[in-house]
Amino acid sequence: SQTIHQWPATLVQPVGSPLSLECTVEGTSNPNLYWYRQAAGRGLQLLFYSVGIGQISSEVPQNLSASRPQDRQFILSSKKLLLSDSGFYLCAWKRQLLNYGYTFGSGTRLTVV
């Protein structure tokens, strides 16, 4: 069966510090991978998606970047965090060529102080 792992579960970082959130998927190959953010009182906003190694698409301009160094690994990064980067970050995957079946990780609560 397929599983998705996301860590850490919670993170408190000072403004200006770097960020690295990691997401890995097991039990499948060549998945589509996604990073979403849920800001306080807001819906789920798509930040990045990837259809393959090294292929990253950004949905919104921001202070964050994403990388996919391996088929089942998706990393969300920042060189210098802003207060506005606080939120709940979710990684998700789905099989390619399907328009359903997104599976989400358990999320990372990031608080920038």
Add this chain to the structure above:
Amino acid sequence: DQQVKQNSPSLSVQEGRISILNCDYTNSMFDYFLWYKKYPAEGPTFLISISSIKDKNEDGRFTVFLNKSAKHLSLHIVPSQPGDSAVYFCAASAKTSGSRLTFGEGTQLTVNP
């Protein structure tokens, strides 16, 4: 541009009664619609979906209705149970955009015993 909107941020119902959660969309290219349920500090989990070729899909206590002419869908939960208390997200996708999911803002459902 919010293409998927859930205009009610919260809904409170009594146990045993019907819960109706609403969702409106603006993009006529959307051809697949999903509902996700999210508990605090967890990732969303898939609940039920509907293709644009249908107007109703039922799964146990959950039924999703789609009105394409009105660009409106709704989720009915009958009977509602306290364990249904969660945030419910409506999501939509279009084959023309690679089937990426666009989410609404979410509705907090509280089912009172």
